Amino acid sequence: MRGSFWIEAAFSAPARGVTALFGPSGSGKTSILRAIAGLERLEGHVRAGETIWQDEGRFVATHRRAVGYVFQEASLFAHLGVEENLLYGARRSPGGVDAAMRREVADLLGLDHLKSRSVADLSGGERQRVAIGRAILSRPRVMLMDEPLSGLDNRAKGEILPFIERLAGALDLPILYVSHDIAEIERLADRIVLVEAGRVRASGPLNQALTDIGLGFVRHPHAASVLTARVTAFSPEDGLAELDLCGQSVFVDGSGPQEIGLERRLRIEASDVSLSRGPLAQSTILNTLRVEIVAIEPAGRANLAILLALEGTGDFTFMAKVTRRSAERLALCPGDRLFAQIKSVSLATSPVP
Known part of the structure; x- marks a missing residue:
C-alpha cells in the first residue's frame, strides 16, 4: 500500500530480454519498479534468480541489489564529463572498470565520439544514452528503465530507439522497461506485464497479449x-x-x-x-x-x-x-x-x- 493507493502485483520475468510494464499513467508501474530497486519498501517478496532481495524478514538495501536504474531524466553529474559520468558506477562496483565492457557499451550506444564532451553540450537523446551506458557499466544483475524516452521529442525518440533495440539484443540480463506508449513496447518488448490501477491484469509473451481480445488492445485504432x-x-x-x-x-x-x-x-x-x-x-x-x-x-x-x-x-x-x-x-x-x-x-x- 502506498498512501491510499493499493499495489497488488505478482509476476516473473525471464533472465534475458525485455519485459515491459505497460499501463496508463498513475497505474503503479514506477512504484513497482522502485520497489524492485529497493527505493520504496512495500510489503512483498522480491527475488533475483536465487537471491532474495526482500521477504518477510529481509530487506536488502538498494546499493547492494546490483540494479542498473535509468530514470525519465538522465540525471547526469553536471560537474563531470561524459567519460567520467559513464565510469562513475563502474568505479564503485566490485571489480571496478572493465575496459572491454567499456568499449562494447560505447560501441552499442554510439558513445565514442561523445566521451570528451561536457554533458551540458549533449542533446536529450545523447544524455539518455550516456545514462544507459552508466547503468550498464555498473554491472547490474537487472536493468530497470523507467520511461526513458518520455522526456524526448519524437525526433530524439527516433534517434535513441535503435540504440536501445541493439542493446537489448546484446545484453545477457533482464531488462524491465516501463512505458505507457504501445509503439515503444511493440518495438522493444519480448514480454508484457499489463498494469491497471495497481494490479497486474495480465503477464505473458508480447504477441499473446496483443492478440488477446479480452485485454482490449485490438480496439485501439492502430492495433x-x-x-x-x-x-x-x-x-x-x-x-x-x-x-x-x-x-x-x-x-x-x-x-x-x-x-x-x-x-x-x-x-x-x-x-x-x-x-x-x-x-x-x-x-x-x-x-x-x-x-x-x-x-x-x-x-x-x-x-x-x-x-x-x-x-x-x-x-x-x-x-x-x-x-x-x-x-x-x-x-x-x-x-x-x-x-x-x-x-x-x-x-x-x-x-x-
Missing part, C-alpha cells in the same frame, strides 16, 4: 500484432527482403543483404489485413498468407476482430479488423481456412545504427 521471422533473401533490384514466417514468405522493405539469417520483428496492423476465400491472382498486394480463423469477437459498433493463425501451426497468431458487413458477406466462422492479404508489413525494429 497490431508483432511476429518474429527470419531473413532468407534480399533483392537489390527492388530493395525488398524475403523473410520466412513459419514456412510462408513475407516481403518487406527496410532490410539488407547483411541481415540474411537474422531474426527480425514484423509488425502487422490489424486494419491492413483483408480476408478472402481464395487467392487474388491480380493484385498489387504482395503478401498473402494461408490462415485459419481462431476466434471472432466484437471490436466496436461496425467492426469485428478476427484472430488468425498461420495455417498448420495453431499459433503465430495475428489480428484482422473487418466490418461486420464484410464478415457476414463471407459467412466467416471459426475454423475457416482463408487467405489473408496484408497491405503493409513493416519491420518493428530499426536498422542497426
Whole structure:
C-alpha cells in the first residue's frame, strides 16, 4: 500500500530480454519498479534468480541489489564529463572498470565520439544514452528503465530507439522497461506485464497479449500484432527482403543483404489485413498468407476482430479488423481456412545504427 493507493502485483520475468510494464499513467508501474530497486519498501517478496532481495524478514538495501536504474531524466553529474559520468558506477562496483565492457557499451550506444564532451553540450537523446551506458557499466544483475524516452521529442525518440533495440539484443540480463506508449513496447518488448490501477491484469509473451481480445488492445485504432521471422533473401533490384514466417514468405522493405539469417520483428496492423476465400491472382498486394480463423469477437459498433493463425501451426497468431458487413458477406466462422492479404508489413525494429 502506498498512501491510499493499493499495489497488488505478482509476476516473473525471464533472465534475458525485455519485459515491459505497460499501463496508463498513475497505474503503479514506477512504484513497482522502485520497489524492485529497493527505493520504496512495500510489503512483498522480491527475488533475483536465487537471491532474495526482500521477504518477510529481509530487506536488502538498494546499493547492494546490483540494479542498473535509468530514470525519465538522465540525471547526469553536471560537474563531470561524459567519460567520467559513464565510469562513475563502474568505479564503485566490485571489480571496478572493465575496459572491454567499456568499449562494447560505447560501441552499442554510439558513445565514442561523445566521451570528451561536457554533458551540458549533449542533446536529450545523447544524455539518455550516456545514462544507459552508466547503468550498464555498473554491472547490474537487472536493468530497470523507467520511461526513458518520455522526456524526448519524437525526433530524439527516433534517434535513441535503435540504440536501445541493439542493446537489448546484446545484453545477457533482464531488462524491465516501463512505458505507457504501445509503439515503444511493440518495438522493444519480448514480454508484457499489463498494469491497471495497481494490479497486474495480465503477464505473458508480447504477441499473446496483443492478440488477446479480452485485454482490449485490438480496439485501439492502430492495433497490431508483432511476429518474429527470419531473413532468407534480399533483392537489390527492388530493395525488398524475403523473410520466412513459419514456412510462408513475407516481403518487406527496410532490410539488407547483411541481415540474411537474422531474426527480425514484423509488425502487422490489424486494419491492413483483408480476408478472402481464395487467392487474388491480380493484385498489387504482395503478401498473402494461408490462415485459419481462431476466434471472432466484437471490436466496436461496425467492426469485428478476427484472430488468425498461420495455417498448420495453431499459433503465430495475428489480428484482422473487418466490418461486420464484410464478415457476414463471407459467412466467416471459426475454423475457416482463408487467405489473408496484408497491405503493409513493416519491420518493428530499426536498422542497426
